[in-house]
Amino acid sequence: MRKTKSDKLILHNLYLQEEGGYSVICLELNVASEADTLEEARENIREAVALYLESVYSHGDEDDAIPRPAALEYWLKYFSTQEKHLREELKQSAEEILAFEEAVA
Numbered sequence: 001m002r003k004t005k006s007d008k009l010i011l012h013n014l015y016l017q018e019e020g021g022y023s024v025i026c027l028e029l030n031v032a033s034e035a036d037t038l039e040e041a042r043e044n045i046r047e048a049v050a051l052y053l054e055s056v057y058s059h060g061d062e063d064d065a066i067p068r069p070a071a072l073e074y075w076l077k078y079f080s081t082q083e084k085h086l087r088e089e090l091k092q093s094a095e096e097i098l099a100f101e102e103a104v105a
Helices: 038-059 072-097
Strands: 013-018 021-026 031-035
Touching: 013 038, 013 072, 021 038, 031 038
Parallel strands: none
Antiparallel strands: 013 021, 021 031
């Protein structure tokens, strides 16, 4: 969990496409949900996290329950997926931003 300049808390969600829909897990809180579509999964995880945090704070359990990290395998899968996307982005944008000056002797 980290805060950006806008002071919003950034939570990392891993979406897994499965037969018949998506499952999603919030990695910092180990809160999960599922849905038929990716957009529904996004909405459901936001609601699940909000309900989780509401419960934690109403019971005074924040010291024990925040953070509550998901299993390492999910974190590794998240960062592996992020790495693939970053490589694709760099490959596409590198062709647009690179320019060469050449001399052949």
